Amino acid sequence: MGETLDFWLQGMVVAAEPTNLLFAFLGCVLGTLVGVLPGLGPAAATAILVPLTFDLGPVPAIIMLSAIYYGTQYGGTITSVLVNVPGESATVITCLDGHPMAKQGRAGAALGIAAIGSLVAGLFGTFALILLAAPLSSFALRFGPVEMFSVLLLGLTLAIGFRGRSFFASCAMTLLGLMLALVGLDPVQGAPRFTFGMTELFDGVQLVPVIMGLFGIGELLRSLEASAPEPIATRLNGLLPTRAEARLSASAISRGTGVGFVLGLIPGMAGIVPTFVAYALEKRLSKHPERFGKGVIEGVASAEAANNAHAQASMVPLLTLGIPGTATLAVMMGAFMINGITPGPFLFTEHPDVVWPVIGSFLIGNIILFALNFPLVGVWVRILKVPQHYLQAAILLFCIIGAYALRQSSFDIVVMIVFGLLGYVFDKLRWPTVPLVIALILGPMMERALRAGLELSGGDATVFLTTPISAALLVVSAVVLTWSLASSTLQRKLGVPTNSTDGESSSAGATK
């Protein structure tokens, strides 16, 4: 514990250097700016800002991206409250009471309590992450290739389990991601596979053009079909809640933080689950549950606290196990890897000079975001009025740069176009794209672990069942798959609708 605190303090010192503070600040501003714009979910928003970080060096790049990540979350809250368009599925719950509050002229209080709740949850989440990450990482260091394969398989099954309404569509997208992940040079023998003679594919299908295509171009093509939603015309009369509202919100924030953090530790847990659970809990405990959905501040407070706590907690499986649970974290993981750093058990031992300043920046970023958004919320509201076609052109431009700049290759622009079209088609089919991205990232690691495990066991596949940790993880994977198949079947039989396919793209609006 003492050693962990020492590392963290050293990380804070690096994170507090003027250059890194500047990048954290820029990330918060850009993230909120892009997150505010309706039509962009946090994954797309983060993806199109990734190119800004290519040449910064690993620590400033990841600090900036982390700040962008938090910024887009808060930006999404602003559109949820003022436009009733959730930036991501997790902020659907914020719409339920936030937008009615805005219609009642209490938009300022809604945004203010969202900022306060997010700050409290962010600070708690960061401290909990500091306490948990290093011990979990140490435990994961004991994993050999057999256990690693099973952990990664669990990550994939969780990505299947929490996404979309069709179990088989989620499976198909995961398998498609794995197929793409195996393109390139064989990791053991070095011979090209599935490259069809194209040297551009020797390094495999690059993650950045895929992300730009699926989340950037795909989102753009979708937005061409929809008219821009109108923000509610309201004056922001103060951003602080009343004393009574603050009292009601305090317990809602603490409960939401607890729920969000605990559930966020589960890899693959979509943000809407903890926010919904926190909201439902608050409604259950309220003396006036009938007021929920009509503009109660506890509804906004609990949802936002849960959302931000979930965002912090989901960094734990990413940093310690290398499993990104959401599309945005998959983008973050891609950014790590572009900078030569692979999240996972070895991150804390091999790159303490990177990971601890990044964790330190989480604390600083949350404070900067809070301080920034109180004075600037009026600016963000004005930005909502920017005509949609300027946004669309800007998305296109950043995607082109993002795809090209990685390897200075026009081939990657072609890859981006292909995946942009695929993203558009997948959206039509309601096939979730998050499992594809996660499988693309985890696929090569899975193959290496599988082959190494089988080599060590002399080709005996039962080693995955006879090794205790691996067996336990495989049992959990089987349970998750069975549960998701059963719930998918039940949802279809009951005719339960879903608004979004994978919880990371913006939807048309929230209803009760």
Add this chain to the structure above:
Amino acid sequence: MKDRNSINSVGNATGVRLQQVAAVAFMAVSALYLLKARTYPYADYLGPGAGFFPFWIGLLGLVTGGALLAEAKLRPANRSVTAQATPATRFKIILTVGVLVLVSTALESLGFRLTACLVILVLLRVYGSSWRSSVIAAIAASLFVFFLFHALGMRLPVNELGF
């Protein structure tokens, strides 16, 4: 004019057909992947070969594609796809993709600033902006973005004329 139910039925029928086509396409991709995987060594003296993992992924893909096709045939009437594009939006989508394809071929020869300027100009006009706003936005955005990324240390292509 068709009533609401028949419009929904038409839309749903199209959606179900699209799901079936997608399932068959996925099966075809998986089958080709599996066939290609068999051309790589399945195992060697070291252990699993280059074709080992792809073989099983392709096989699972084929099975999953079959399940998707069965699901598409058995789905209830109200499970379909998202809204269809109108002719106007279809034009915007096709044009946007066409512009992107042109960018991929012209970016390195025309340079970033000129390419970006032309792209933004064309797209803003198609998306509904006026000529004046489109020209101003195109020039301003292409220059701003070029110098922003230059300041961040990233080189974007320039043409032989130096811009």
